[in-house]
Amino acid sequence: MPQQHAEQQPRRNVHQDIALSLDPPQQTLVLQVAFERLIALAQVRRGVTGVRAGNERRGYVQQVALGQPAQRGHHHLFYPANLPRQAAPASARPGARGRGDASSGEGLRGRDTYFLYRTCRVKILRRVRRTSMGDLERYIVEEWAEDFRAGRLPRREFLRRTVLMAGGTALAVPILDSLGIPTTLEEVAAAAEGPAPSVAQATGVTVPPDDPSLSAEMVTFASGDIAVQAYLAHPRGAGPHPAVVVIHENRGLLEHFKDISRRLAKLGYAALAVDLVSHEGGTPRYMNDLAQVSAILGRTPPERMVAMLNAGVGFLQGLPVVRRDRIGAIGFCFGGGMTWRLATANPDLRAAAPFYGPNPPLADVPKIKAAILAVYGELDTRINAGIPAVREAMQQARVAHEIVIYPGANHAFFNDTVERYNAAAARAAWQRVTAWFQRYLRSA
Incomplete structure (x- = not known):
């Protein structure tokens, strides 16, 4: 009598590490890593005694990625004769594909092909195709890679951050591969x-x-079901004042951005610095590991963050101390990109100053009603590569704008808490921004 197969153990969630989706050209790599995980699980759970690897494995994964059935000769696994067979479609029944003696259990049976195909297809490919890797996710990961290559970020920390963004190790490897950084699982x-x-x-x-001349405090307001946290600073005394939404970098609402809000308040503005990780507890929750903030921002749909910023505009417009028809925005790095997006989404914005931020979807540029002062650093070649496209889009849409590139300045040159701070460029940029806001927010 054949030995009875032991009671099947609860199935592991084989895609527990598949938490981030990639662009279509990278999906094959994702499936290749995932298939290797399936092979490892099969060896443990079903007594597999051998695996035929090599280029045939890649061919199989490519076919799965295209939604095609596995072809003859791929992934020969050697199963014991007592491996239970489950029902499979006629095209994948034992003997339909694969090689080996069916009576001995040697070779890849049709059902086994179907099991692996079905698992890759349903458990992994569907998850990968649910969304593509967003441009803001890619922007953050590429910034980390740039810091790593420049020696500002240790390799181990760069890899750890990439895992945080990916949601697990399985997808971190193809991300790193796409960046030209070889590594191993x-x-x-x-x-x-x-x-x-x-x-x-x-x-x-x-x-x-x-x-003493300012009122400054943390406030909350609603954006759908999110209690958005923000820092509000404004002059004491008579109002109403023009207002500015301040948008932080990819490490969250740190003291630097609260200070920028107070700088604006000293000039006669009400300034609101919105915490864009409020839906995950807010920046203070992650002060021991700010890379988690970056990962949250990268994984959050941009539309959700724009909704929080729009709610911030509405909150300002409802304050007695604010002149509701004089609202602007300023943002830095990741926040520069969100400043662009807010400008495309809110026609009440009269002026915006994105600092070295990634472009918005160019198709949305004609929606901009604000006067744009776009600020860049000469050495920030990665971000500056997008200047010609956004300049042309604004010219064609007749958006009032000015683009300023500061010589000798790098990415994040305005932030006086980081090593790339450039005092001369920061002073010049601040003077330019305040003159821009004076022109479009304070003047009649």
Whole structure:
């Protein structure tokens, strides 16, 4: 009598690490990694004694990625004769595909082909195709890669951050491969298990929070079912004042951006710095590992963040101290990109100053009603590559705009808490921004 197959163990979630989707050219790599995980699980759970690998495995995965059935000769697994057979479509019944003696259990049976095809197709490919890797996700990962190549970010921390963005090690490998950074699943897994580095956060304070001429406090307002956290600063005394939405970089609402709000308040504006990770508890929750903030921002649909910013505009417009028809926005790095997107989505915005941010969808540029002051650093070649396209789009849409590129300045040159801070460029840019806001927000 054949030995009875042991009671099947609860099925593992084989796509537990598949939390991030990639562009179509990278889906084959995703499936290849995932198929290797399936092979490992099959070896443990079903007593597989051998695997034929090589180029045939890649061919199979490519066919699965295209939604085609597996062809003869791919993925020869050697199963014991007592492996249970489950019902499969006629095209995938034992003997329909594969090689080997069916009575001995040697070779890849039709049902086995179907099992692997079905698992890859249903459990993984559907997850991959649910969304594509967003441009803001890619923007953040490419910024990390740039910092790694420039020696500003250790390799282990770069790998750890990539795992955070991917949601697991399985998809971190193809992401890294797409960036031209060779690695192994083992190296990535080891980096993922490491602790976050201890980094002292510079305060970046130029205007004290207790300045007697200002009112400054944390506030909350609703954006759908999200209680959005934000920092509000405005002059004490008579109003109403023009207002500016301040949008942080990809590390969240740090003290530097609260300080920018107070700088604007000292000039007579009400300024609201919105925390775009409010839906995940807010920036203070992640102060021991700000890479988690970056990962949350990358994975959050841009439309959701724009909705929070629009709610911030509405919140300002409802304040007695604010002149509701004089609203502007300023943002930096990731926040520069969100400033662009807010300008395309809110016709009430009269002026916007995106600093070295990624372009918005160019098809949305004609929706911009605000006067745009776009600020860049000469050495920030990755971001500057997008200038010609957005300039042409604004010219064709007749958007009032000015583009300024500061010589010798790099990405993040305005942030006085990081090493790329350029004091001369930052002073010149601030003067230009304040003159821009004076022209479009304070003048009649």
